[in-house]
Amino acid sequence: TSGGAMASSETLARTGDPGATHDGRIMPILRSSVALLLAAGYANLQARQLLTAQTARPMGEAAVTSATKGLATAFSVGSILEFFVSPYFGRFSDRYGRKPLMLLFLVAPALMRSLCVLVKQPRARIFLLQADFVSVRVLGVQPTQAVVGTMISDAVPVAAQPAARSQIAAAVALGQFVGNYAGGWWNAKFGAESTYAMIAAIPGALFAGLAYLLPETHPRLASQSAIEAAPASQQQPAAQSVLRDPECRLLAAILGLYELMAYPGLSTVSILFMQDRLGWGPLGAGKFSSAIGAAAFLGSSLAGRLLEAWGPARHVSFAHICNSLAYLIWGTATGAGGMAACLVPLALGTGSSPVVMTRFMRRAESLGAGRGEAAAAIQAIGAVSRTIAPLIFINMYLRAKGAGKRGRAFLGAPMLFLSMVALLQEGLHQLLLRRESQASK
Numbered sequence: 001t002s003g004g005a006m007a008s009s010e011t012l013a014r015t016g017d018p019g020a021t022h023d024g025r026i027m028p029i030l031r032s033s034v035a036l037l038l039a040a041g042y043a044n045l046q047a048r049q050l051l052t053a054q055t056a057r058p059m060g061e062a063a064v065t066s067a068t069k070g071l072a073t074a075f076s077v078g079s080i081l082e083f084f085v086s087p088y089f090g091r092f093s094d095r096y097g098r099k100p101l102m103l104l105f106l107v108a109p110a111l112m113r114s115l116c117v118l119v120k121q122p123r124a125r126i127f128l129l130q131a132d133f134v135s136v137r138v139l140g141v142q143p144t145q146a147v148v149g150t151m152i153s154d155a156v157p158v159a160a161q162p163a164a165r166s167q168i169a170a171a172v173a174l175g176q177f178v179g180n181y182a183g184g185w186w187n188a189k190f191g192a193e194s195t196y197a198m199i200a201a202i203p204g205a206l207f208a209g210l211a212y213l214l215p216e217t218h219p220r221l222a223s224q225s226a227i228e229a230a231p232a233s234q235q236q237p238a239a240q241s242v243l244r245d246p247e248c249r250l251l252a253a254i255l256g257l258y259e260l261m262a263y264p265g266l267s268t269v270s271i272l273f274m275q276d277r278l279g280w281g282p283l284g285a286g287k288f289s290s291a292i293g294a295a296a297f298l299g300s301s302l303a304g305r306l307l308e309a310w311g312p313a314r315h316v317s318f319a320h321i322c323n324s325l326a327y328l329i330w331g332t333a334t335g336a337g338g339m340a341a342c343l344v345p346l347a348l349g350t351g352s353s354p355v356v357m358t359r360f361m362r363r364a365e366s367l368g369a370g371r372g373e374a375a376a377a378i379q380a381i382g383a384v385s386r387t388i389a390p391l392i393f394i395n396m397y398l399r400a401k402g403a404g405k406r407g408r409a410f411l412g413a414p415m416l417f418l419s420m421v422a423l424l425q426e427g428l429h430q431l432l433l434r435r436e437s438q439a440s441k
Helices: 001-014 026-059 061-096 098-118 123-138 141-155 158-190 193-215 224-228 239-245 246-260 263-276 282-310 312-332 336-341 342-349 352-366 371-402 405-409 413-440
Strands: none
Touching: 026 098, 026 123, 026 141, 026 158, 061 098, 061 123, 061 141, 061 371, 098 123, 098 141, 098 158, 098 193, 123 141, 141 158, 141 336, 141 352, 141 371, 158 193, 158 282, 158 352, 246 352, 246 371, 246 413, 263 282, 263 371, 263 413, 282 312, 282 342, 312 336, 312 342, 312 352, 312 413, 336 342, 352 371, 371 413
């Protein structure tokens, strides 16, 4: 039965979307923009932490601790706000287009980062640095990636969408790799404030370039009357489709679980694990973070070929198994060899999310949801995962560390938890294939 389901899935992937017209300009523009924006974002992540500590240090060690905790709180607050505002962004996107929303998400970080540089008063600057972290989730990189996904749904035929989304994932990973290295070097040579000033200019430069170069991909914006005359069924909120349709629920659950594996949510625990289990300092931890970015880049670049060779169903299953193996090796690693060994399956496990996302978008659209709202629904579900993930991981880690020598063996519990999450994803995927097989009989 799974073979028949796989064949059906492959047939769907080849049918194409009559409403999508491939624009030869769109993918190079999106790839380069995402890579540059994410490089600035990861450099910003380092600089924000350093600049916060440097600003608070004259007020005492307690102020440094409080400011650092404030950044962690800002991350969660931003994810909570993202959950509530993402549906409104989806509706805005479907009514007014993708390009205006994309440009809005470039203006906000440019303004926030500029304020963080210009304001010198310590308490005000710390507040702005925390507000900048909130804005990244609500008006910055996170929603920008959702808009990019919607633009791919608009402009790229369905058969090519998984490969296109993999290209964007590769651009994200490239940005992570470059941003970590370049940001670390610039911080060491010129200081965190200088880094902030540099990366404040990047969204502004992108705004100027994209305002001129980026085409509008919304399929109905050529005619305002076409938007106004759109049937009510096409304007149904995507969240309702997700909640009511069994296939959308399964796909949304799989996509939401991917967000638990996003490295920013795991990074704090990962650094602590490398310090306590392996005895690595900041340099070793930074190199491993960059290695994860390089692995994700290579895996995303390879995903298109694996998808062509195996088809969607086998490729997704293979990726889930690789992810489970990668986090199992990572969680049980006792040295550099084990940490390096997890990178290969981690790279091979990066290609499933684009396939699942493409299928979700097609299903939601067939139920009458707008593409912008469908992407916003997944963004909201991802926001929930991003909110709870750091709390789950740090509680697991602190419990293991609090158990003394006996708990040392369980310091990798967060990674082992993610290994089981990957198996759960595969269970949901098999359930989805079974439903598809039964429906085709």
